Amino acid sequence: MAKMQFGCPIYGQVLDFPGGKVAFTPEMSFISESPVERVHCYRVLDDNGQMFMSSKFKQVSEKIAVKMYSDMVTLQTMDSIFYGAQRQGRISFYATTIGEEAINIASAAALTIDDLVFPQLRSTCMKYILYREPRVMLWRGFSLQEFANQCFGNKDDYGKGRQMPIHYGSHRHNYFTVAATIATQVPHAVGAAYSLKMDRKKACVITYFGDGGTSEGDFHAALNFAAVMEVPVIFFCWNNGWAISTPTSDQFRSTLPSHVHCPAYGVRSIRVDGNDTQAIYTAVHAAREMAISENRPILIEALAFRVGHHSTSDDSTKYRPVDEIEWWRSARDPVARFRKWIESNGWWCSEDESELRTSMLHAIQVAEKADKPPSAELFTDVYNVPPSNLCEQEKFLRETMKRHPQDYMPDVPV
CATH class of the missing domain: 3.40.50.970 (Thiamin diphosphate (ThDP)-binding fold, Pyr/PP domains)
Incomplete structure (x- = not known):
């Protein structure tokens, strides 16, 4: 446990806090919300495809x-x-x-x-x-x-x-x-x-x-x-x-x-x-x-x-x-x-x-x-045993296709 003086840790000491050590300072300083200098951008080739003299890169064959x-x-x-x-x-x-x-x-x-x-x-x-x-x-x-x-x-x-x-x-x-x-x-x-x-x-x-x-x-x-x-x-x-x-x-x-x-x-x-x-x-x-x-x-x-x-x-x-x-x-x-x-x-x-x-x-x-996939495959690959609501949806689709054959491509029967 850190030593205390007037209820505060002694300045300059390090506190073993869960997740890492914390150092204390008597100076109040807020971290800037937006750094003045942007992060540099790594580049090897210039716009003309010429390599910069000091470039460090992985050579390709x-x-x-x-x-x-x-x-x-x-x-x-x-x-x-x-x-x-x-x-x-x-x-x-x-x-x-x-x-x-x-x-x-x-x-x-x-x-x-x-x-x-x-x-x-x-x-x-x-x-x-x-x-x-x-x-x-x-x-x-x-x-x-x-x-x-x-x-x-x-x-x-x-x-x-x-x-x-x-x-x-x-x-x-x-x-x-x-x-x-x-x-x-x-x-x-x-x-x-x-x-x-x-x-x-x-x-x-x-x-x-x-x-x-x-x-x-x-x-x-x-x-x-x-x-x-x-x-x-x-x-x-x-x-x-x-x-x-x-x-x-x-x-x-x-x-x-x-x-x-x-x-x-x-x-x-x-x-x-x-x-x-x-x-x-x-x-x-x-x-x-x-x-x-x-x-x-x-x-x-x-x-x-x-x-x-x-x-x-x-x-x-x-x-x-x-x-x-x-x-x-x-x-x-x-x-x-x-x-x-x-x-x-x-x-x-x-x-x-x-x-x-x-x-x-x-x-x-x-x-x-090429042919389109059969409509039955709309209902596969998710459940081993299709739930009742999915079966109802497939039944409804089949009935709709029969009522409006002109709006659907020929399909392979289920």
């Missing part, structure tokens, strides 16, 4: 670098075609990754297939950000046909047509299926990481979320849970400046979470240039090693301006200057920057977009012609 570039070009092509398909009314919804390709591919390249991915979730309200990292699956081998099957919700879609487009999932690729609620996957990721720790697996969990997701209680609960339980999880905050039409300045008084939230919860963090492929790869690679070897959570905040619209339901020119969007599209394109770095190393990379477009269009045509 020519094979990996070329594949990273190739997959980023594939993303651009896929986004262009699927966006057009939505505008033609062939699919109901889509969201592009224009300007954010480096985050998708570079983070995926720094992980292994044994690492579990909990993707960012989407929202239709103005407060939150749309998830954009399904292309992590592209790196892991998810085919163009599999992407197309999901967007069209046909019988070959792993979700059996029960999710809206771009809500991918694949057990084979250790990629958990997306759901339309914000930040609920963050504590789930911590629980999965705790399981990996208990099983002594040499793997980690990564969970992606947008800046808007940090406004959710689930985010704060997850950070505290992860820090207290000391689990191997990477929190990847995708900060593109906008949660649909709401700027970060309207969401937060302070700088975003790498500086404020993480120290408070005891989580190590870093802010990274999200347009710098090398920086993203290096940061995720280092975070993975620390998470696994030290059993600790790490948060990475990537700054990457969203060049494209929030989704096909959005027109971002209504709330952002067009010249600002175009400047980010042309001056800070992550794909062009990375290509310049590859070329400066004397490595060759091709970008046969015509072949990519042909393959993507073929995948769409196949997916579009």
Whole structure:
């Protein structure tokens, strides 16, 4: 017990308080609510793809670098075609990754297939950000046909047509299926990481979320849970400046979470240039090693301006200057920057977009012609024995389909 003088601990002494030692001071000083200096942002390549002389980074091989570039070009092509398909009314919804390709591919390249991915979730309200990292699956081998099957919700879609487009999932690729609620996957990721720790697996969990997701209680609960339980999880905050039409300045008084939230919860963090492929790869690679070897959570905040619209339901020119969007599209394109770095190393990379477009269009045509899943599968995969209310709903659906056959596609009998 600390010695007392006039009812107060002696100044300069340290008190052993539950949770840690506390030092006392006679000076009254409030902690500033907003630091003057913002957290520095880690970067390896400048806007012209040239490496800074003092850069510290994880070197990638020519094979990996070329594949990273190739997959980023594939993303651009896929986004262009699927966006057009939505505008033609062939699919109901889509969201592009224009300007954010480096985050998708570079983070995926720094992980292994044994690492579990909990993707960012989407929202239709103005407060939150749309998830954009399904292309992590592209790196892991998810085919163009599999992407197309999901967007069209046909019988070959792993979700059996029960999710809206771009809500991918694949057990084979250790990629958990997306759901339309914000930040609920963050504590789930911590629980999965705790399981990996208990099983002594040499793997980690990564969970992606947008800046808007940090406004959710689930985010704060997850950070505290992860820090207290000391689990191997990477929190990847995708900060593109906008949660649909709401700027970060309207969401937060302070700088975003790498500086404020993480120290408070005891989580190590870093802010990274999200347009710098090398920086993203290096940061995720280092975070993975620390998470696994030290059993600790790490948060990475990537700054990457969203060049494209929030989704096909959005027109971002209504709330952002067009010249600002175009400047980010042309001056800070992550794909062009990375290509310049590859070329400066004397490595060759091709970008046969015509072949990519042909393959993507073929995948769409196949997916579009495929049969839809039978309606009976709307009621499966949750209960071993369906409850009475679910059986009643299925019966009601069958009766409705019989009364209005012109409004429903032919179905396989139950």
